[in-house]
Amino acid sequence: MTSTGTPMPGARAAADAAPDATGAGGPLLSVRDLTVTVRATGARIVSGVSFDLADGERAGLAGESGSGKSMTASAIAGIAPGSVEAAGSVLFGGVELVGRTERELSAVRGRGIAMVFQEPLTSLDPLMRVGRQIAGPLARIQGVRRRELAAAIARSLEDVGLDGSDRRIARAYPHELSGGQRQRVALAIALACRPRLLIADEPTTALDVTVQAEILELLERVVEERGMALLFISHDLPVISQVAPRVLVMHGGRLLEDDTLEDLLRDPRTDYARTLIADARRISRLQVPGPATEGGR
Numbered sequence: 001m002t003s004t005g006t007p008m009p010g011a012r013a014a015a016d017a018a019p020d021a022t023g024a025g026g027p028l029l030s031v032r033d034l035t036v037t038v039r040a041t042g043a044r045i046v047s048g049v050s051f052d053l054a055d056g057e058r059a060g061l062a063g064e065s066g067s068g069k070s071m072t073a074s075a076i077a078g079i080a081p082g083s084v085e086a087a088g089s090v091l092f093g094g095v096e097l098v099g100r101t102e103r104e105l106s107a108v109r110g111r112g113i114a115m116v117f118q119e120p121l122t123s124l125d126p127l128m129r130v131g132r133q134i135a136g137p138l139a140r141i142q143g144v145r146r147r148e149l150a151a152a153i154a155r156s157l158e159d160v161g162l163d164g165s166d167r168r169i170a171r172a173y174p175h176e177l178s179g180g181q182r183q184r185v186a187l188a189i190a191l192a193c194r195p196r197l198l199i200a201d202e203p204t205t206a207l208d209v210t211v212q213a214e215i216l217e218l219l220e221r222v223v224e225e226r227g228m229a230l231l232f233i234s235h236d237l238p239v240i241s242q243v244a245p246r247v248l249v250m251h252g253g254r255l256l257e258d259d260t261l262e263d264l265l266r267d268p269r270t271d272y273a274r275t276l277i278a279d280a281r282r283i284s285r286l287q288v289p290g291p292a293t294e295g296g297r
């Protein structure tokens with residue numbers, strides 16, 4: 001998901017500070033005691049989550065279904081549904097995001113934080129040709145002029161491995177593309193915002209294995225080329241191991257572990273992390289050596 005709102009004067013400070021303030025030496029993202037509560041019931045679905053992410057750093061956010069990964073990401077990006085309330089602190093480039101108005105948040109999201117989701121159909125507009133959807137942030141955020149838009153859209157498509165010279169792609173509606181193509185388009189829209197932080201929420205889960213590998217490779221390449229920070233959400237440790245050296249593990253709305261993947265595999269501190277690792281090894285795609293007691297499998 002990317003910003004669709006027009007930055008308002010009141011939001012300028014947040015929007016402008018977001019990408020620039022990182023030079024001050026602090027982390028790009030600093031999450032402190034983030035809590036998400038369901039308004040109607042008072043149930044806590046995220047409890048006291050704290051972590052930092054440096055500019056250009058990549059981390060995976062792992063945990064079973066329902067552990068609170070998506071809600072944590074949504075609260076960070078300020079897109080949690082109105083039925084829940086976020087509290088605590090989310091500093092992005094030194095600017096507090098919790099408690100901001102929707103207008104202010106949409107400005108920060110568009111210029112600093114972008115998201116891609118598991119099913120791009122949910123974030124793409126079904127009634128708008130994909131070229132126009134990419135054109136939105138190119139014009140609004142990068143200031144590309146109307147007569148230069150077609151070439152800029154073609155470049156954006158090329159950047160995500162689509163044929164920019166094939167006008168059928170830019171002119172297609174989302175449902176006319178394959179799942180992999182749609183995810184590439186969603187990534188192109190996110191990149192058009194020139195984000196400092198990309199949050200990818202299970203971006204490959206809905207794709208078949210071959211396409212999944214291609215999208216992971218693409219994601220890794222663009223994050224590397226653009227020096228973006230990446231928060232990559234997945235229930236799948238082997239997938240995380242392909243894109244991020246650090247992993248945060250959530251369970252029951254809490255952050256249980258925050259370590260390099262290597263150290264986590266060698267010395268998990270919690271029973272839940274041990275189970276997660278054992279499950280991943282059973283699937284046998286996790287290549288990193290494990291503790292001697294498990295014989296590396």
Ligand SMILES: Nc1ncnc2c1ncn2[C@@H]1O[C@H](COP(=O)(O)OP(=O)(O)OP(=O)(O)O)[C@@H](O)[C@H]1O
Pocket residue numbers: 038045063064065066067068069070071072081083084235
């Ligand atoms: N809008 C909402 N209102 C109330 N509860 C919600 C809402 N959205 C999610 N939840 C609950 O919050 C908890 C965390 O959900 P969340 O989607 O963050 O989990 P997740 O770890 O991302 O799971 P998955 O991997 O299945 O996406 C779950 O118990 C879920 O049912």
